[in-house]
Amino acid sequence: MWIEGAKQAGVEAHPWDNLAEEPLPTSVEIEGTTVPVKWLPKPELGESGGDLRNVVFVYESAEPHLRLRWQWQARGDFGPVEHRITIENLGGQEVWLLMVDSLRLDWKVTPTQNLRNVYVEKGADSPSAEGTHLETVSDGYNWKGKSSTYAHPVKDEKREIIPAEIVCDSNGNGWYAGVEFSGRTRISLERNGTSLKSVLGLDPEPGPFKTRLGPGETFETPTVFLGAFRGGPDGAGNQLRPWVRAVLGNPVTWKDPQYPLMVNNSWGSGMQVDEPLALKMIGESKELGLEMFHVDAGWFRGVGDWYSEPKKFPHGLAFIADAAHREGLRFGIWTDWTQAALDTESGALNVRDPKVSDWLVTDLKPDWKPEDFKGQTIDIGVPEAHDWAAKEVKRIVEDYHLDMLEHDGYLVAQGCVQTDHPHGPPNRSTMRVIHDWASDFVLASNSTDVSYHAVRAYYDIYEKTRREHPGLLFEICNDGSRMVDFGSAAHGDYFSITDTYDPLSNRRAFYDTSHLLPAAMLESYVEKWPVPKPENFLYMLRSGMMGWITIMTDTTAWTPEQHEAARKAFELYKAQLRPFIRDAQMFHISARPDGVHWDGLEYWDATRGKGVVYAFRGSIPDEAGHHFILAGLQANKHYRLHFEDGSQPDHEVSGSELLGQGLSVRLWNPLSSELVFLDEVAARK
Ligand SMILES: [Zn+2]
Known part of the structure; x- marks a missing residue:
């Protein structure tokens, strides 16, 4: 059925046949007991539009009373088709669903067919030595790629991927598939004889996965996309990138002729940012031809206390925003709006407040302390925490006259010890808690379920904020590229693609990430780097100018010659490079x-x-x-x-x-x- 939809969407016919039957869940749990489920087709409830752009099969189970929708959709005039499964609880009883994969593929291949799997890592922290993987898919190949809300690279261990696979034959033809979700997900690819199997969806590990479905609630598998291409990995990318723009992207953002913007960011001076520095940087930005002034961490009273520090900003942040606006610049700020710490002022998210401590992903020891810009994450999958965060984001955007909001750090929970949250409880005997940079990271049986709820809450907050503030930009940073996926791409406007900002790291992270995501969405921060000669200076700038560029160095330390060279380079970017970055293959x-x-x-x-x-x-x-x-x-x-x-x-x-x-x-x-x-x-x- 999907191939019909794909043809309609302009994908050329190809020789791939999917033999996989997607099994519907055979049982659920009710009050700790396994209950079998018998699905009956309900064709009268399905949809099959004449143009085959949206095909829905509906099944129902009478007892327990559940409705399953199995959907294929072609939202673009070209590019991949999308698939999702939803299960709705129509009964009056709480039901626990077990793992439901988003998509299972089983392609028939010939034993002699040469195949390659191309996938890319997140640039999390620093890009690794490899980053872009081109692997031969020989008989017995067995690969798994994982993604989560916060990639935590460990030396010599497999790194998280941007959740997609590009499978290509020796003529450069093939198919690609990916996951539009920021929670814990996985893609597997296995070749055995004439069978090439791939499974995409939530990560069942460490598991066993279970998710609660209250009366009237609906579970939705992460949406996945599947497309066919010619022309090798770049052929796939030249179809996928414009599709991400057209289907997942924010149309208001792409209509903005200044997108991707050129930015001046205060982190070149670290936490020392204050009003005099901000005003000086606004002047510098204007003179250099930059288009947005971005105040990084350091402006606030404390972690979780997202009010400007009066000693640093005696006139507040809106005053800085207005100063930027008067110079024709846009204004954005750094936040980590799900983090709590110890500030006790009114409006602060205080970990010792009994209400807030119920939202935290772990119970903190009495001597716990935050770091300069790091605290403990709250689980916004909890409705009260979601509501607090939604209000706080709204306040920050409106009170500080923002054109851009950056979120950093461990924002969206993927593991939680609490037993009274909407997600399931953890199995404490197999649970691991890692304390890193003031935050607790929990890896437990319920981690995927925790991420499922928290990601939905995150999407909900940003969808609402976008509706209320069209034109507001969202930067997705997360300590540099730790939540890069096609779900965050659908809810934000650009990604910080690594947390290491030298020219080589910037080019490596760009090389990897640009296989899958539009160049305009890929932000490189350009930091201070040794530039003994003028050509080294241009090399440094251009290494961050292939997509979105943010300058993150004290430009007042530049020589007059460097100022002039930068001004010319930025002018060239706006006049000639940006149109390619937006529109070109x-x-x-x-x-x-x-x-x-x-x-x-x-x-x-x-x-x-x-x-x-x-x-x-x-x-x-x-x-x-x-x-x-x-x-x-x-x-x-x-x-x-x-x-x-x-x-x-x-x-x-x-x-x-x-x-x-x-x-x-x-x-x-x-x-x-x-x-x-x-x-x-x-x-x-
Ligand atoms: Zn929780």
Whole structure:
């Protein structure tokens, strides 16, 4: 059925046949007893629109009284189709559901078929040495990728992925699938003989998963998407990225011609931000041509006490916002609005307040202390905690005249010891609690269920805030890229893609993440870095200019020459690079950056017949030149090349050369860069 829907949505027919039957849940638990469920089809309740864009099968169980909806939907005019299952409790009794996967695939493959699985890690903390994985799917292959609300990388252990898989044959054809949910999820892929199986959905581990379904309540599996592509992993990305924009993205954001914005962020001065610094940065932002001033952590009275510190901001934050607005800049701030600490002032979320302590994910010891900008997370899956947080977010946005709200840290719970919350209780005998950076992280049998409820609450709060404040931007940071997935992509406007901000880490995180998500949504913070030569300065800036750029260094420390170079680079970004970052196709035209050798990235906008290549030379002294094999061009056309820094005179090259031997770039010095603009030459008479 989905293939019909996919065809309707403009996906070309392909040779993949799914043999998996999706089993409906065979039992539930009621008062601790397993009760079998018998599902009967209810065709009269289903939907099958004439255009096959929305197909719903409905089943019901009489006792216990449950209704299951099994839905396929094609929301885009192109790209993947989406699938979800919902189960509604129509009876008067509480029911516990066991694991319901979102989607099971079982493709028939031939024993000789060469297949690869491409997946990417979250840039959480620092990008790892690998980041983008291209694995051969041979007989016996057995892979599992996991994602959660807060990736916690552990050295030498598998890292969390952005939850998607791209499965590709040797001709570059294949299918991709991913999960539109920020809770604990997993994707598995297994090849055995002629069977290639994949399962997507909530993470059953550590489990066993159980979730409560009260009378009138509905459980919904994470929505998954499934699409078919040609042209290898970049072919998949060039379909998926525009689909994320068109279907999951916020239309108001994408209509904004300044999106992705150029930002000046105060973290270059750390927690020391205050009114004089803020006003100085607003002036600097204006002079440099930046478009938003972003106050990072340090502005508040304390963790959980999201009121400006009067000693630092005697006139409050709205005063700073208004000052930014007067200069034509937008204004945003850092928060971690689910964290509580010890402040006792009115409005503060205090862990010792009996009401608040009931919302915390663990019971804190009497000597517990917060850190500068870290506290203990509340579980917003609890309705009262959700309501408090929704009101607090509204107050912060309105009182501080915000254009952008960043959330950082461990925001959405994924593990909780409490037994009187909507999620199930943990099994205490197998429970683990990790204390890190002032917060407790619980890994227990109920973790996936905790994340399920808390993520729904998080989405609800941001959906409501967006309705009330169209045009408000949400930055999803979470200590740098720890909650990057297709559910957060549907509820926020851009992601911090790593928490390590040197040029190589920025390029690595961008290389990985941009396989799956629109470049405009991918924010690189550019921090202070040694720049003995002017070309090192441009290399540093451009390493963060392939998507959304946020400057996070004290720009008053820049020399007049650096100011001028930055101003020119920002002007070029707005006039020429941003249109590609928003609209163009993207090609990964090198191996993943290693900082030693060359790396590069190509944008190509076929509609305008224009593109750009970002070329970076690594640290090695004896590699003055490199050939980038380009993509997306036509062999029989000609292209005018413009070298922005003048490393070569402008000239014309044939498409066949650019696609064959490649674009030749030469740079004198290591750790330098060039931007090569491509312009299709009109056919000669
Ligand atoms: Zn809880």
